[in-house]
Amino acid sequence: MPDILPAGTLHDAAILAEARPPAARVLLDLWRPLRALAALLCFSFLGPFAWRQDFSHIDARAVLSAPSWAHPLGTDVLGRDELARLMQGGATTLSVAAAAAAVAFVLGLTYGLCAGLGNAWLDRALMRLLDAVLALPSLVVLICFSALMQANDTAMALLIGLVAWPPLARLVRNEAAALRHRDFILSAQQLGAGPAYIAIHHICPAMGRLLAVNATFLVADAILSLTSLSFLGLAIQPPRTSWGQLLGEGVELLALHAWWLVVPPGLLITASLFAADSAGRALLFGRKSA
Amino acid sequence: MRAACGRMAARGAEAAASIILLVTLTFVLAHASPGGPAYAIMGLKVRPDTVAAVDHQIGADTALWLQYLTWWKHLLQGSLGTSYLLNQPVTGLLLGYAGRSLLLQVSGLGLGVILTLAGGIAHGKFYDTRFGRLLGAIEIMFYAMPGFVIGTFLALLCAGLLPSSGIADLHHAAPSLADRLRHLLLPALSLGLMTYSGLARYLAEGIAAELRLPYTRTALAKGLGPWAILSRHVLPNALRPLITLLGLSLPALAAGSVAIESVFAYPGLGWLLWRSALSHDYPLLIGGVLLTGLATILGNLAADMVNTILDPRRLYA
Numbered sequence: 001m002p003d004i005l006p007a008g009t010l011h012d013a014a015i016l017a018e019a020r021p022p023a024a025r026v027l028l029d030l031w032r033p034l035r036a037l038a039a040l041l042c043f044s045f046l047g048p049f050a051w052r053q054d055f056s057h058i059d060a061r062a063v064l065s066a067p068s069w070a071h072p073l074g075t076d077v078l079g080r081d082e083l084a085r086l087m088q089g090g091a092t093t094l095s096v097a098a099a100a101a102a103v104a105f106v107l108g109l110t111y112g113l114c115a116g117l118g119n120a121w122l123d124r125a126l127m128r129l130l131d132a133v134l135a136l137p138s139l140v141v142l143i144c145f146s147a148l149m150q151a152n153d154t155a156m157a158l159l160i161g162l163v164a165w166p167p168l169a170r171l172v173r174n175e176a177a178a179l180r181h182r183d184f185i186l187s188a189q190q191l192g193a194g195p196a197y198i199a200i201h202h203i204c205p206a207m208g209r210l211l212a213v214n215a216t217f218l219v220a221d222a223i224l225s226l227t228s229l230s231f232l233g234l235a236i237q238p239p240r241t242s243w244g245q246l247l248g249e250g251v252e253l254l255a256l257h258a259w260w261l262v263v264p265p266g267l268l269i270t271a272s273l274f275a276a277d278s279a280g281r282a283l284l285f286g287r288k289s290a
Numbered sequence: 291m292r293a294a295c296g297r298m299a300a301r302g303a304e305a306a307a308s309i310i311l312l313v314t315l316t317f318v319l320a321h322a323s324p325g326g327p328a329y330a331i332m333g334l335k336v337r338p339d340t341v342a343a344v345d346h347q348i349g350a351d352t353a354l355w356l357q358y359l360t361w362w363k364h365l366l367q368g369s370l371g372t373s374y375l376l377n378q379p380v381t382g383l384l385l386g387y388a389g390r391s392l393l394l395q396v397s398g399l400g401l402g403v404i405l406t407l408a409g410g411i412a413h414g415k416f417y418d419t420r421f422g423r424l425l426g427a428i429e430i431m432f433y434a435m436p437g438f439v440i441g442t443f444l445a446l447l448c449a450g451l452l453p454s455s456g457i458a459d460l461h462h463a464a465p466s467l468a469d470r471l472r473h474l475l476l477p478a479l480s481l482g483l484m485t486y487s488g489l490a491r492y493l494a495e496g497i498a499a500e501l502r503l504p505y506t507r508t509a510l511a512k513g514l515g516p517w518a519i520l521s522r523h524v525l526p527n528a529l530r531p532l533i534t535l536l537g538l539s540l541p542a543l544a545a546g547s548v549a550i551e552s553v554f555a556y557p558g559l560g561w562l563l564w565r566s567a568l569s570h571d572y573p574l575l576i577g578g579v580l581l582t583g584l585a586t587i588l589g590n591l592a593a594d595m596v597n598t599i600l601d602p603r604r605l606y607a
Binding site (some may be wrong): 145 | 315431446
């Protein structure tokens with residue numbers, strides 16, 4: 001066998017096949033969990049085109065009215081239409097969470113690659129620091145920093161991203177440290193490729209699935225952090241709103257039994273977390289588990 | 291034995307590094323508060339010469355590294371400053387609220403373990419039946435719900451039946467024990483359901499996997515009843531990984547309790563942290579962050595040490 005094929009060809013082809021599942025397969029894996037996510041995205045971003053009520057329009061004659069034809073999900077304490085508010089809140093929640101996940105993804109990937117591909121002492125120092133960071137309670141850190149700063153969307157996305165990256169960094173580091181001694185990396189090094197080139201063109205594609213899985217988990221994590229913070233009134237400020245903030249407003253009115261202010265945002269938060277989580281699971285274990 | 295000591299020393303050093311990081315972080319936070327400490331103490335309408343005087347009095351005009359050392363000195367002496375809003379020493383305030391938080395955490399964890407055992411064993415025993423799949427669906431549903439959503443829905447469902455705010459009825463000067471328990475039930479149950487949602491699935495899958503192994507068939511052939519097999523042979527094996535997971539889930543539980551305390555207006559540490567963040571009471575906020583951070587780090591350390599003693603295989607992992 002080794003005489004027929006040039007050394008390494010078969011091996012590299014096998015690695016590529018293992019590392020990159022066909023695009024169609026990935027799409028098939030993702031379709032079921034992504035249906036839920038697509039529905040939530042449509043609700044939040046396309047919904048306002050179908051349901052043309054202003055989410056911030058105050059109507060003093062319809063304060064806390066129960067669901068009706070005019071207001072399918074009722075109105076809040078200022079008479080604002082709850083359905084329109086849920087749509088606007090969804091757009092804010094999902095876009096800020098996606099931005100936060102992107103920040104965490106870039107940070108975690110860079111940190112993990114530096115640790116996994118750098119020399120031994122750099123690796124050790126970075127991993128010790130990572131352990132120390134991982135031990136901090138992230139929600140407490142988030143509460144503290146969000147009390148200190150102006151809570152606009154960009155700042156929120158940066159803050160949540162800055163807190164969410166450590167688990168990804170550890171995974172990337174372990175994977176990169178395992179990959180760096182494989183034949184295809186060594187041969188790239190022999191050909192004169194620098195560390196940055198190898199990291200971008202060889203290591204990252206080889207752990208594509210790991211990155212995709214953890215990107216979806218990061219989105220779930222960011223949604224959880226953002227909804228928790230805005231539930232506590234520390235993230236998205238009025239007049240704009242988010243699912244967490246809507247739920248928080250509903251909780252303050254629990255004594256009035258305004259269930260329509262509590263159940264829909266709670267279910268939407270749960271559904272978005274479930275969708276992001278199951279997309280990750282489907283990527284990780286294949287279609288069956290979704 | 292030597293391996294155990296080495297591992298514990300390494301874990302201790304790791305926890306110490308985390309604590310140093312935490313203290314440094316709070317120092318940065320204290321300096322990042324808008325306007326600096328003088329404005330935080332005197333209010334935003336203070337005159338510039340007063341700012342200079344206050345800065346001099348509290349040492350804020352000295353070199354930064356000197357202030358950092360002073361920060362450590364004050365912490366080691368247990369002094370965390372005075373709350374702006376409540377005008378009381380932060381340390382005493384925090385300890386009072388921490389006691390109530392601990393009560394909630396312990397009762398929540400207790401309920402959670404009971405729910406996990408009941409739900410997990412039932413799910414594992416009837417793994418492939420319709421009942422088992424129903425239990426699995428319930429676990430997944432609670433798993434996707436953040437703690438504050440569980441708490442909110444419980445409060446909505448039990449409205450009128452159980453109190454959903456505070457720790458006791460305000461109309462009585464000396465609330466009875468039963469009244470306190472009634473107030474504790476819903477927040478503790480929310481925490482318990484969070485624990486259950488994270489752990490029951492692992493227990494169920496562990497039990498189902500053990501039940502497929504040949505030794506359970508041997509026990510059955512010996513004439514042991516199904517419940518005796520479960521309790522004497524299967525459970526001890528399936529429970530061991532659960533202790534690790536329980537330790538790992540403690541930080542998430544502590545974080546979840548912040549939101550749960552705010553749902554039920556339960557005056558614990560998380561609630562205090564939340565209120566001080568909303569009202570920009572920085573000494574109290576920073577003290578709260580230090581205490582919860584310290585508790586999380588030490589809790590993790592303790593869980594890891596217990597695990598190392600219980601399961602020596604972790605030494606060589």
